[in-house]
Amino acid sequence: MSANDVVGNGRFQYQQNQLYCENIPLADLAEKFGTPLYVYSRAAIVENAHAFLAQAPAGALVCYAVKANGNPAILRLLAETGLGADVTSGGELFLALHAGFAPEKIIYSGVGKMPHEINAALDAHIRALHVESAMELELITEIASQRQQIVSIGARVNPDIHVETHPYISTGARQHKFGVSPETAVALIHTAAQHPWLKPVGVAAHIGSQIQDIAPFTASADFLVGLADELASSGIQLAYVDIGGGLGVQYASDNWEVQSEKIEKWVTAVAEPVRTAGYGLVMEPGRSIIAAAGVLLTQVVYTKSQDAKQFAIVDAGMNDLLRPTLYSAHHEILPVKVRRTSEVRRTLTYDIVGPICETGDFLAKERPFPPLAPQDLLAVFHAGAYGFAMSSNYNGRLRPAEVLVDGATAHLIRQRQTYENLLV
Numbered sequence: 001m002s003a004n005d006v007v008g009n010g011r012f013q014y015q016q017n018q019l020y021c022e023n024i025p026l027a028d029l030a031e032k033f034g035t036p037l038y039v040y041s042r043a044a045i046v047e048n049a050h051a052f053l054a055q056a057p058a059g060a061l062v063c064y065a066v067k068a069n070g071n072p073a074i075l076r077l078l079a080e081t082g083l084g085a086d087v088t089s090g091g092e093l094f095l096a097l098h099a100g101f102a103p104e105k106i107i108y109s110g111v112g113k114m115p116h117e118i119n120a121a122l123d124a125h126i127r128a129l130h131v132e133s134a135m136e137l138e139l140i141t142e143i144a145s146q147r148q149q150i151v152s153i154g155a156r157v158n159p160d161i162h163v164e165t166h167p168y169i170s171t172g173a174r175q176h177k178f179g180v181s182p183e184t185a186v187a188l189i190h191t192a193a194q195h196p197w198l199k200p201v202g203v204a205a206h207i208g209s210q211i212q213d214i215a216p217f218t219a220s221a222d223f224l225v226g227l228a229d230e231l232a233s234s235g236i237q238l239a240y241v242d243i244g245g246g247l248g249v250q251y252a253s254d255n256w257e258v259q260s261e262k263i264e265k266w267v268t269a270v271a272e273p274v275r276t277a278g279y280g281l282v283m284e285p286g287r288s289i290i291a292a293a294g295v296l297l298t299q300v301v302y303t304k305s306q307d308a309k310q311f312a313i314v315d316a317g318m319n320d321l322l323r324p325t326l327y328s329a330h331h332e333i334l335p336v337k338v339r340r341t342s343e344v345r346r347t348l349t350y351d352i353v354g355p356i357c358e359t360g361d362f363l364a365k366e367r368p369f370p371p372l373a374p375q376d377l378l379a380v381f382h383a384g385a386y387g388f389a390m391s392s393n394y395n396g397r398l399r400p401a402e403v404l405v406d407g408a409t410a411h412l413i414r415q416r417q418t419y420e421n422l423l424v
C-alpha cells in the first residue's frame, strides 16, 4: 500500500502529496497546536449523524453514545444536529446536559448506577433509565417512591447473540455482565407496570461493538420485537425497542468505505422489523458516527534499528490511544507528507511505538513505511472513537489537545494539559 494507492479516507485526503483534514493541511495543525493532537472533521461528524437521521423512521431516536467521544464541542454539535444521548454515568449525564441535549432525548444505560446518579437522572427528567438488574430496579423504585416522581424504565435484555468482535467488547451473550435474561426482563417490566411510580417504556439490547455484519443486529431487533409483543399480549404496551449501538468501521485501508452509506444500510435493516411491528426505534451509535471523523496526529521523535527490527518512536503513546495495546486493534497510519515519489514506495517495516515504559506501548507493529526520520508527522486513522475518551495521564504524560476542523477553520476544542493538571 502506498500513499498513491490510498488517497485518504472521508474528509482526510492527500492533496499535492500531503494529508488534509477538509481544507487544512494536517502539517499546519501540528505546527500551530503541537503533537500529539486529535483532529476531527466537523463535516464528517455531521454527515454521519445525518445518515442516521435520514434513514430513521418517524419518531425514532438516535442517542449518540457519549462514551465514544465526550468532547463538549462535539457533543454540542451532535445535540444541535438533532441527536439524543446515551449516557453511562453521572459524568456523561452532566456532559450531555451541559452540551444541550434535550433531557427527553437522553437515555441512561449501565450496570452499576449509583444512588446519586439515579437521583441526577431523575432531577433532569431524562427519557428513561435502562435497568440491568433486579436489585437496580429495587433501588430505582425506592428512590422514585421517596421523590414521588414517575420514572420511565426500560429493561436491558441480554439476547444471547454471539458476535464476531474482540471478546472485551462483545456484550450480548449469556456469560456477559450486561442486561438481564429475557425471562427476568419480562418479570421486571411486569413489576414496574404494577408500581405507581414506575412506567415501563421500552426494551433494549446492545450486543457488542465493532460488529461488521448486519445479521446479528436484525436478529437482535427481531428478538426485541418478539419480547415487546409478548408483553403487549399481557397488556403492557411498550413505546420503543432500543437496538443499542455497535456498528463497526473498517479500520484497515484495503477496504475503506463511505461511512454514511454504511450507516444508512444498517439503519434501514434494523428499522424494518421494529417499524413494521409498530414500535418506536431507539439507536445508540458511538463509533460509527465519530471513529472515521478523527485522526491522531503524532510526530516521530527518534528512529532506531535493533537486529532486523526498525522502530519509529513517536510522541503519542498508549496513554493517548489505548486501542492497539488493549485490543490489538489495527489503526491505519499514514505519513502526513510524502516528499518524493520514491518515498511513497514503502520499503521499510516499522514498529510505531510510544515513549511509555511498557512493551505493550505501540500504535502499530510491522507496518510498511517510507524511511522515517525525526519530525516526520504521522496520522493515525479512525482515532475519533474511544481515542481521547480512553486517554490517561499514565507515565506523567499530558492528555493531548483536540481540534475541530470546519472547512478552512480550525477550532481548538480542548487545550493540551499542562504539568499543573498533574497536581489536581
Ligand code: LLP
Pocket (backbone or CB within 6 Å): 065, 067, 068, 086, 109, 169, 206, 208, 209, 210, 244, 245, 246, 247, 284, 285, 286, 287, 288, 323, 327, 385, 386
Ligand atoms: N450502547 C451501549 C449500552 C454501549 O455499551 C455502547 C458501547 C454503545 C451503545 C456504543 O457502541 P458503539 O456504537 O460505539 O459500538 N472501547 C472499545 C469499545 C467499547 C464499547 C462499549 N460500549 C473500543 O475502543 O473498541
